Amino acid sequence: MSVRTAVPAAMRLSWLVLLALMIGEFVTDLPGPGWATTFLPAMVVLALMVATTTLQARAAAPRGEPRPPVEVEPPVTGRWSALNSPADKVPSHGTHGYGQTYAIDIVADPETAEGEAPARPAFRPLWPLFRRNSAFPAFGAPLLAMADATVVTASDGQRDHLSRNSLPGLVYLMFVESSVRSILGAHRVIGNHVVLDLGDGTYAVYAHVRRGSLRVKAGDTVRAGQPIGSVGNSGNSSEPHLHVHLMDSPDLDDARGVPFTWRGVGVPANGETFTVDAAGARIAKARPGDVGGAG
Incomplete structure (x- = not known):
């Protein structure tokens, strides 16, 4: 699996983990400090979203002169x-x-x-x-x-x-x-x-x-x-x-x-x-x- 496909897959998985942690905070008292169960996962998701957008934009950007219509x-x-x-x-x-x-x-x-x-x-x-x-x-x-x-x-x-x-x-x-x-x-x-x-x-x-x-x-x-x-x-x-x-x-x-x-x-x-x-x-x-x- 290439980096350009692995990063979006990791982003979607991180979103699922973040949502599960957020639900867990409401349902039960998760062990560890709040920054480790909510803030840190949110920052990971944000970083992966930025990386995904950057990689997709770079891959799709035109190279050289455009083809004739x-x-x-x-x-x-x-x-x-x-x-x-x-x-x-x-x-x-x-x-x-x-x-x-x-x-x-x-x-x-x-x-x-x-x-x-x-x-x-x-x-x-x-x-x-x-x-x-x-x-x-x-x-x-x-x-x-x-x-x-x-x-x-x-x-x-x-x-x-x-x-x-x-x-x-x-x-x-x-x-x-x-x-x-x-x-x-x-x-x-x-x-x-x-x-x-x-x-x-x-x-x-x-x-x-x-x-x-x-x-x-x-x-x-x-x-x-x-x-x-x-x-x-x-x-x-x-x-x-x-x-x-x-x-x-x-x-x-x-x-x-x-x-x-x-x-x-x-x-x-x-x-x-x-x-x-x-x-x-x-x-x-x-x-x-x-x-x-x-x-």
Whole structure:
């Protein structure tokens, strides 16, 4: 086992020991001074967390000049808006971890008649704290293979939680839920997901997939444009949306990001919409509005 895999494993074990000691302090009088049963284990956990973050960031950081963008098909149809786009910032999500240097989030943004409220619920400061996933037009939207590929990983057993698109919900997501998910590992951060081997050392990951929606399993081959699952709200996600990125390894803990461009669309910037239909794809500026966090 390498140092980069051993340290995260030690961190998770230390968390379990710390929680057991904390419970023990409430249930019984543990032998020894308090600093030895609570403070010292907490410092060990903190040191291992810092070491884990440092090792993961170092492993995922780009080396040398970035590869030319890989052109693939858009993974959805209909009208969508882009969030956290690499067209505006790299790394797009503020970290190179999990190979997401060039990751992008997209939310369904269907056209509405003049005078009608947008189909996608807006971010609210206080109320409602949470919304059901069915309130969002992205939930259940088909996901399409971006290229002819082989399925490496297909996992869709995690639940789709309620949205976190209010200020208290977003604070909870960022400072509580995301921390716990990070400790549990990449699969809890990206939620239900599928990883495709596109060939030439390039892999695509679709994150936050809807529970039970995957139509493929590891080892299957797919064709570009083939439905492979549905958009969900699992993992570290503020609302139903698709997080997708290309990387150079199927192992999220070992991958580096690979730039992409969608055929006929390019890389939409934050706040831009793009529409994909049977006739092809086009891109246009989105109307002004808030776009929330996604994740």
